[in-house]
Amino acid sequence: MDLTLSPSELEFREEVRTWIEENHPGPEPEAGLEEVMAFRREWQLKMHAAGWAGISWPKEYGGRGATMIEQAIFVGEAARLEAPSPANVLGLAMGGPVVIAHGTDAQKQRYLEPILTGEEIWCQGFSEPESGSDLASLKTKAVKDGDEWVVTGQKVWTTFAQYAKWCMLVARTDPDAPKHKGLTYFLMDMEQEGVEAKPLVQITGEGEFNEVFMDEARIPDANVVGEVGGGWGVAITTLMNERAGLAFGAIAQVANSLKRLGALAAETRLNGGTAAEDPVIRQRLAQLHIEAETMRLNAYRGLTKTMQSGIPGPEGSLGKWQWADINQRMAELALEIEGAYAPLSRGDEHAVAGGAWQYSFLRSRANSIEGGTTDILKNIIAERVLGLPRLR
Amino acid sequence: MYFDLTDEQQAIKSTAHDLLAARYKSERIRELAESEHGFEQPDWDEMAELGWTGLALPEEWGGQGLGIVELAVLFEEMGYAMAPSPLFSNTIAGLALSLCGSDDQRERYLRPLAEGKLRGTPALWDADGPGTVGDFTMEARAEGDGIVLDGEKVLVMDAAAADFFLVATSDGRRHLVERGADGITVTPSTSIDLTRRLYSVRFDGVEVAAGETMPGEAADYYPVFFRLCVALAAESTGIAQRALEMAVEYAKDRQQFGRPIGAYQAVSHRCAQMLLETENSRSAVYGAAWAADAEPASLPKAASMAKAYASDAGWRVPDASIQVHGGIGFTWEHDLHFFLKRGRANASMFGDSKWHRDRVADAVLAEAAEPVSA
Numbered sequence: 001m002d003l004t005l006s007p008s009e010l011e012f013r014e015e016v017r018t019w020i021e022e023n024h025p026g027p028e029p030e031a032g033l034e035e036v037m038a039f040r041r042e043w044q045l046k047m048h049a050a051g052w053a054g055i056s057w058p059k060e061y062g063g064r065g066a067t068m069i070e071q072a073i074f075v076g077e078a079a080r081l082e083a084p085s086p087a088n089v090l091g092l093a094m095g096g097p098v099v100i101a102h103g104t105d106a107q108k109q110r111y112l113e114p115i116l117t118g119e120e121i122w123c124q125g126f127s128e129p130e131s132g133s134d135l136a137s138l139k140t141k142a143v144k145d146g147d148e149w150v151v152t153g154q155k156v157w158t159t160f161a162q163y164a165k166w167c168m169l170v171a172r173t174d175p176d177a178p179k180h181k182g183l184t185y186f187l188m189d190m191e192q193e194g195v196e197a198k199p200l201v202q203i204t205g206e207g208e209f210n211e212v213f214m215d216e217a218r219i220p221d222a223n224v225v226g227e228v229g230g231g232w233g234v235a236i237t238t239l240m241n242e243r244a245g246l247a248f249g250a251i252a253q254v255a256n257s258l259k260r261l262g263a264l265a266a267e268t269r270l271n272g273g274t275a276a277e278d279p280v281i282r283q284r285l286a287q288l289h290i291e292a293e294t295m296r297l298n299a300y301r302g303l304t305k306t307m308q309s310g311i312p313g314p315e316g317s318l319g320k321w322q323w324a325d326i327n328q329r330m331a332e333l334a335l336e337i338e339g340a341y342a343p344l345s346r347g348d349e350h351a352v353a354g355g356a357w358q359y360s361f362l363r364s365r366a367n368s369i370e371g372g373t374t375d376i377l378k379n380i381i382a383e384r385v386l387g388l389p390r391l392r
Numbered sequence: 393m394y395f396d397l398t399d400e401q402q403a404i405k406s407t408a409h410d411l412l413a414a415r416y417k418s419e420r421i422r423e424l425a426e427s428e429h430g431f432e433q434p435d436w437d438e439m440a441e442l443g444w445t446g447l448a449l450p451e452e453w454g455g456q457g458l459g460i461v462e463l464a465v466l467f468e469e470m471g472y473a474m475a476p477s478p479l480f481s482n483t484i485a486g487l488a489l490s491l492c493g494s495d496d497q498r499e500r501y502l503r504p505l506a507e508g509k510l511r512g513t514p515a516l517w518d519a520d521g522p523g524t525v526g527d528f529t530m531e532a533r534a535e536g537d538g539i540v541l542d543g544e545k546v547l548v549m550d551a552a553a554a555d556f557f558l559v560a561t562s563d564g565r566r567h568l569v570e571r572g573a574d575g576i577t578v579t580p581s582t583s584i585d586l587t588r589r590l591y592s593v594r595f596d597g598v599e600v601a602a603g604e605t606m607p608g609e610a611a612d613y614y615p616v617f618f619r620l621c622v623a624l625a626a627e628s629t630g631i632a633q634r635a636l637e638m639a640v641e642y643a644k645d646r647q648q649f650g651r652p653i654g655a656y657q658a659v660s661h662r663c664a665q666m667l668l669e670t671e672n673s674r675s676a677v678y679g680a681a682w683a684a685d686a687e688p689a690s691l692p693k694a695a696s697m698a699k700a701y702a703s704d705a706g707w708r709v710p711d712a713s714i715q716v717h718g719g720i721g722f723t724w725e726h727d728l729h730f731f732l733k734r735g736r737a738n739a740s741m742f743g744d745s746k747w748h749r750d751r752v753a754d755a756v757l758a759e760a761a762e763p764v765s766a
Contacts, residue, residue: 001401001461002394003682009393069393262760282753283746289756290676290697290749297675300395308396318668375657381667382660386640389655 003300005073012070016077019050028084030346033207037087037163044086044118053116054092061100061112068307072248072299079252090159091115091122094238095168102185102226102234111166111187123164125155125188125212126235133376135170136179136232140214142171142186149173149224151188151217157370161197161210164190168238169219170231183231187223194218204362239372247299247316250323254292257330257360261285261337264353268337275337284333288326295322314384317377324367324374331361395678397465404458405465407442412473418727424476425586425730429553431477439479440508448619449486453498454506460619460684464626464677471630471706474730476587478511478550483623485512487616488558488566492608501556501568513554514566515593519544525617525743526610530595532561537602539567541595547741551578551591559595564610567600574598585737587730615688618695621742622680625698628706629677631735632670635710638728639663642717659716666712669705676701693755700748707735 005013023046029035047053056071057063066074086092096115099107114120131138140153151171161167167188174182190197194217199207226234265276265285275281299319306312334357335342346355368374382388397405415435424430439445448463449455456462463483470479482505489502489512504510520543521529530543541559548557551571558566571578575598581590640663643654653659680694710731714721721728739745 001396001398001678001682002686003679004686005393258756259760262757266757266760276757279750282757283749286700286749286752286756289752290701291672293679293694293697294672294675294701297395297679298671300393301675301678304393304395315671318671322668322672375661378661378664379657381664382654382657386660386663386667388640388643388660388663389652391655391657391660 013073016074020081020083040087041118043084048117062116075249076252079249087118088121095122098238120165121163122166123158123161125167125169127157129156140171142173147221149219151214155212158210158212161212170235180232184228185225185231185234186219188219247319251296317380321374321377327364327367331364408469412475416473416475430589445508446506449490449506454503461681463623464681467623467626468630471627472634481513481549484514484620491616492606492612494607510555512556513550515545515548515557515559517547519546528560528562530561539600541598544594546592548591548593550589566606568604584733618691621695621699625702626677628702628738629673631731632705632709635713635731636666636670639713639716666709673702673705696748696751700745703739703745706738710735
């Protein structure tokens with residue numbers, strides 16, 4: 001057992017730290033998604049020039065070929081120093097790894113470089129209005145027409161679809177096959193007549209997510225990833241990559257939020273003292289710290305296991321569940337500490353901490369829904385970790 | 393970076409697991425729960441032979457020279473097996489002598505203790521004192537070169553089978569007193585936990601010679617305290633693990649409405665919650681155990697985190713397991729009640745979760761005063 005970094009890992013961390021500190025462009029613009037995307041594109045170009053984009057990708061595909069622990073260090077440092085997100089986050093975390101794992105040589109040649117530079121943004125077309133947690137029941141259909149596929153249907157919760165060039169689309173190509181077997185994974189060009197993206201306004205007032213409507217959209221046969229009918233397996237690779245990458249960034253982000261929560265408690269007057277002296281608030285703050293620490297340590301245990309076996313296990317679901325829960329409870333406690341000021345949000349001159357906790361209270365409601373609901377994660381844990389029988 | 397047991401640690405775990413499973417079957421635990429001392433000498437001798445009585449004690453004094461990680465591995469298995477044994481009280485006495493005793497005291501008490509020839513136990517809480525940690529009321533009244541002790545200590549583990557006590561006084565000192573000394577009366581207490589014996593010990597004008605007071609002062613016992621908290625949290629983790637396994641096994645087996653109950657999400661999600669709490673508890677324990685061995689400066693916070701979390705999980709997971717079992721889980725005949733009771737008793741010993749969380753709050757609020765991107 002050794003919870004320390006090796007000298008070479010420490011050196012790597014120093015390199016990451018120095019690079020981020022020297023190149024950090026400051027906080028993201030608060031107004032408008034357009035401005036935010038432009039800002040993130042610029043940041044991704046900087047990352048790419050220094051070889052940090054596609055850190056987990058093998059060197060032969062333009063990545064850095066970093067070890068798992070180095071990836072964890074990079075993601076953790078970037079989150080700790082509050083570096084911006086790269087513009088093409090889904091392309092880097094999911095699209096690229098899927099093309100590398102399942103794509104043809106021609107696909108690798110065509111798609112990988114523009115993912116790394118951020119020149120082409122990617123989005124993910126999995127969920128549908130009637131297929132959320134039960135993803136394999138999706139209905140968007142793709143019909144073969146010569147050497148093309150004709151796609152009709154609707155996707156939802158498609159992050160950044162309005163900026164995307166490529167969509168990782170899962171569609172039903174064989175309506176007669178059992179539901180997991182009739183699916184195919186496509187790369188769909190978003191810039192065509194038959195595709196329309198409409199932003200969904202979420203409870204924060206922003207529009208990160210979209211509905212995507214496909215009305216006889218066309219996809220060349222060359223854009224099938226993996227086998228026709230093998231889309232489910234490819235989709236699972238995508239989701240595994242999504243979950244594996246999140247943990248260490250989430251941990252660093254929680255650590256920052258906990259520090260701010262402590263500072264908020266220390267600055268807030270309550271009953272003639274400060275909120276930091278209130279026994280109930282102290283108990284809840286400490287409990288959040290303890291659970292955040294167990295989440296961090298669980299992630300290290302998981303990393304050790306994954307480094308030995310090569311594949312992230314279903315235990316990763318514990319971490320995602322726990323992160324969502326901690327994130328929500330931090331914001332809930334912050335609003336309680338703010339007391340009567342709790343409703344005042346971003347843009348109000350009397351808002352506490354610029355309304356940051358109000359935003360986080362609202363945004364974190366999605367944490368237990370996005371990327372696998374907590375309820376579904378509990379099913380996964382019950383079935384795949386504990387071996388309990390399936391309900392279905 | 394390697395956060396898992398090494399091959400050697402894994403070997404300690406599987407040896408302990410197999411041996412304890414063979415020794416402490418349900419009927420045996422029940423027999424011991426009703427026996428005079430709550431354990432039997434042959435079990436003790438076997439543990440001594442395996443080196444468990446001196447596992448984390450220095451080789452120089454007859455111990456195995458292993459660390460707190462190994463100690464946590466062992467106590468996790470002790471909890472898993474619900475083994476009734478004075479090993480925990482003895483481990484505390486050993487750590488205290490090792491960290492706070494004089495060489496002469498170590499020669500006379502620590503070496504035989506490490507070898508399993510003598511047993512010791514701490515006598516800490518005073519009958520008229522508060523239940524909080526480190527707040528002792530018994531006075532060390534000077535007389536001649538030594539002192540005289542009067543009063544009553546409560547919650548003394550395994551006192552009737554101990555050879556000596558480490559008696560705490562209001563000045564924060566500990567004194568070595570043999571159980572057979574004049575003026576000592578040991579009375580069994582009635583506890584919900586039938587697998588760990590508690591006693592009250594009366595001291596009526598008990599004379600303690602100068603050489604029997606340990607040189608360690610109040611603050612010197614903190615390193616002992618944090619280490620024993622980690623061992624106890626490890627035991628509670630093992631208790632949670634076993635209760636979780638019992639629930640999962642039962643949920644797979646028990647049929648209602650034509651299906652195994654584990655297929656229903658009300659039950660399976662409860663089991664998932666039990667797994668989360670058990671794994672969190674384990675991570676917190678091993679994080680703290682590693683800190684004790686490799687990074688002592690971070691031990692106080694890590695140990696309080698582990699003890700706080702495992703105190704809750706150690707009884708809540710058995711409690712949830714009883715709920716999964718339904719009526720059968722509430723019967724005396726089922727073993728689950730031993731796990732609930734030990735888990736709840738552990739939660740209250742050496743600082744409950746509230747006490748430890750308050751210490752964590754102190755530590756993290758001090759850190760929050762530093763800037764975010766420091």
